[in-house]
């Protein structure tokens with residue numbers, strides 16, 4: 001393999017695909033979904049409009065949006081075999097692991113791939129996107145010995161999710177906050193889970209396999225799993241009655257990573273973190289959790305002063321979800337509930353212009369060793 005001498009560890013700087021789904025300007029801290037800045041979408045869009053945008057590269061007109069909402073609502077129910085699994089699996093399982101298994105199970109109840117036209121892919125994307133909130137809420141209720149709440153046949157994805165999770169209808173503000181979180185997490189270039197999803201698609205495997213693999217990739221603490229770890233860190237500071245500045249300095253001294261900070265692409269503040277920061281401040285104050293927000297600000301300043309690193313999307317989303325009364329081990333599931341729109345958009349894009357993903361590895365082991373019989377080793 002001498003013709004491939006250079007390894008870009010972590011594939012840093014490698015451009016593997018072209019995409020119309022999103023653009024990140026890491027120097028300026030700018031994020032665009034299919035032409036629209038994240039600020040424009042955060043201010044004006046709904047999650048359902050963002051789904052349409054990521055699947056069709058344009059915004060829907062009124063009747064297209066209404067048709068998409070109807071289709072999503074119709075697809076919210078999950079097969080009874082999946083409900084049985086959610087009710088009977090360990091109550092102590094990691095929700096992301098349960099979500100991964102349940103999404104994989106869904107494929108058993110969907111027609112086998114016969115045709116690969118866009119309509120067929122879109123219907124699958126709609127079905128998976130509609131069912132993920134139901135799975136997350138159902139498992140959370142089952143593990144807490146609460147009756148599973150059936151999905152509603154109206155209302156938004158955000159409203160329905162909070163309703164199924166809590167067993168009561170959310171207020172306007174809670175629905176809007178959840179909707180905004182879903183918009184902010186929907187798409188982000190060639191992150192590890194989207195890359196995994198496209199690599200699986202490139203083998204001509206099905207969309208369920210791609211999304212299942214992507215959930216597995218998102219689960220890790222270096223990727224989507226960081227939001228839960230941010231909350232664990234804040235809880236740890238609370239339990240130790242520690243000063244957040246000393247706590248962070250101590251961890252940096254021990255060469256430990258501070259979750260929710262740093263990014264491969266952004267060299268400045270992640271624009272999603274900027275929006276979530278404002279939401280975190282407002283919600284924390286309204287719900288009496290301002291201490292957590294103030295600690296977050298102290299941590300942010302310490303990270304900037306000590307090592308010049310800014311927060312990413314996972315940092316302030318933690319306190320936003322916490323203020324909404326959501327269990328920390330569901331935070332990454334909510335990330336998946338949103339990102340499925342981006343994954344499936346990328347799946348369709350990959351399938352329409354496919355080539356097998358098959359990079360090379362530089363072999364660094366021995367060659368031409370002599371065989372030694374087992375009794376002589």
Ligand code: SDX
Nearest residue numbers: 188191221222223224226257258259260261262263264312
């Ligand atoms: C997401 O890719 C995406 O787009 C992902 C995402 C999306 O929407 O899909 O944006 C969502 O996954 C956000 C990232 C969530 N992860 C974390 O918050 C975990 C903590 N962050 C880091 O481990 C790290 O910053 C990564 C994993 C996010 C990025 O890793 P890189 O690009 O491989 O960077 P690195 O680990 O090589 O860090 C470079 C330097 C190192 O110092 P030196 O060895 O050069 O002296 O920066 C330091 C690191 O030690 N550093 C940190 C740090 N992040 C980087 N030091 C302490 N705490 C951190 N969080």
